[in-house]
Amino acid sequence: MTLGFLEDKADPGDIVRDENRYVLALLPYEQTTTYGQGVGGAPEAIVQASSHVELFDEVLEVDASRHGILTVRPTVTDLASVTRAARKLREEHPQSLIGFVGGEHSLTPALIEAFAPPPAGTKPNFGIVWIDAHADLRQEFHGREDNHACAGRNSMRFGPIVQVGIRTLAEEEWSLLKKTDRVRAHRHWNKKARADLLALPKDVYLTIDFDGFSPEVIRAVGTPEPGGLYWEEVMDILDTVFRHKHVVAFDAVELAPNDTDIASSFTAARLVYKVMNYHAAYALGDRRKKGHRTSAPSPRKRRRRVPRKPKRRARTARARRSRRRTKARSTRMRATSSGR
Numbered sequence: 001m002t003l004g005f006l007e008d009k010a011d012p013g014d015i016v017r018d019e020n021r022y023v024l025a026l027l028p029y030e031q032t033t034t035y036g037q038g039v040g041g042a043p044e045a046i047v048q049a050s051s052h053v054e055l056f057d058e059v060l061e062v063d064a065s066r067h068g069i070l071t072v073r074p075t076v077t078d079l080a081s082v083t084r085a086a087r088k089l090r091e092e093h094p095q096s097l098i099g100f101v102g103g104e105h106s107l108t109p110a111l112i113e114a115f116a117p118p119p120a121g122t123k124p125n126f127g128i129v130w131i132d133a134h135a136d137l138r139q140e141f142h143g144r145e146d147n148h149a150c151a152g153r154n155s156m157r158f159g160p161i162v163q164v165g166i167r168t169l170a171e172e173e174w175s176l177l178k179k180t181d182r183v184r185a186h187r188h189w190n191k192k193a194r195a196d197l198l199a200l201p202k203d204v205y206l207t208i209d210f211d212g213f214s215p216e217v218i219r220a221v222g223t224p225e226p227g228g229l230y231w232e233e234v235m236d237i238l239d240t241v242f243r244h245k246h247v248v249a250f251d252a253v254e255l256a257p258n259d260t261d262i263a264s265s266f267t268a269a270r271l272v273y274k275v276m277n278y279h280a281a282y283a284l285g286d287r288r289k290k291g292h293r294t295s296a297p298s299p300r301k302r303r304r305r306v307p308r309k310p311k312r313r314a315r316t317a318r319a320r321r322s323r324r325r326t327k328a329r330s331t332r333m334r335a336t337s338s339g340r
Helices: 039-052 079-092 107-115 148-158 171-179 191-198 231-244 262-282 317-339
Strands: 022-027 069-072 097-102 127-131 161-164 183-186 203-209 246-253
Touching (some): 022 039, 022 079, 022 262, 039 262, 079 097, 097 262, 107 203, 107 246, 127 148, 127 231, 148 161, 171 183, 183 191, 231 262
Parallel strands (some): 022 069, 022 097, 097 246, 127 203, 161 183, 203 246
16 A cells, blocks of 8 residues: 555544645656765655654644645656646645655756746746755756756746755855845845845745755755754744745755664654644644744743842931930940040
C-alpha cells in the first residue's frame, strides 16, 4: 500500500476526503545535484516520517488534517513536465493550497511558472519568499542554466524575491545583488528582512530549502553550510508570511535523507505540516484565540529591582519637641563634662 502524508497515523481522522483543502505533490526530481546526493529520495522519506507527527498543533491550536490532505505522485521527467503537472493540479484543486515536496531546488522556477500571474503594469503583483543557505543566483553551473544553483536567478523574472538564511555567495552572485533590487538577500531574520518581506506584493510563493536551517536543526541536506536559521526563527517567518500575505503555493526541497539521521526527516515532515497549520490558522481562520501570537515568544527579560529609598517621616509637633529636648540634654551633658 502506498501511503500519503500522515495517512498511516493510528488515528487518521479526515486526512483524505472527496475535496481536500491541502494537496501535497511528491516530486523526486534529481538531475543536477553536485555534492550530496539523494535528494530524490526525500519525498518518500518525509511521508514515512510524517506518521510520527502529531496532528494537533499545540502552539497554533489548529489541526490542518481536518480539512483533508491529499498526497499525489505526478509523473515528471523534466522541468517542463513539472510545470505541466503543477498547472494540472491547480486546475483540479482550485480551492486547495498545493505544496510540492522535492527533490532539488531547480524545481522551484518550474513550479512558480504554473502559479505566477501575468505582469499587470509596472508594479509587481507577485512575490517570492525564499528560505535557503544559498542565493542560487548563478547564470549557469556545471554547464547547465537549469542547475539547482541557478534556481533563484531563473525565478527573478516572475517577481521580487526576499531571501532569508543566505550565508554563502559566489562572486557573481555577490555582484548581482549589488546591482539589482529584484532580490533582497539576508543572512539573518531581523527587522530589515521582515520589512523587505512585508514590502512584497500580497500574493507570494513560498520556497523552503532545508539547508536554510542550521545543521543543528536539520543536518541531512545536499549542500550543508555552517550557521543558519533555528526552528523558532523559521516559525516566526511563517507566522509573518501567513499573517500578512496570501500564499498561492509552496515547496520544500533539498533534504538528503539518511538512515542514521531520522531526526532530519522527521523535522522536515513537521515543517511541511507546520506550513499547512499556519495556513489553517490564518487563511481558514481555525485559531481558537483570535489575535494571539502563534510563534513562540522570546524569553522575557527580568526587570532589575531597584531598592526603594525609605520614606522620610513627617515631622509632627511632638517629634520636634522631642528632638529639642534631646538636643538640650546633650548640651547640658557636654557643659557638665567640661566643668570637671
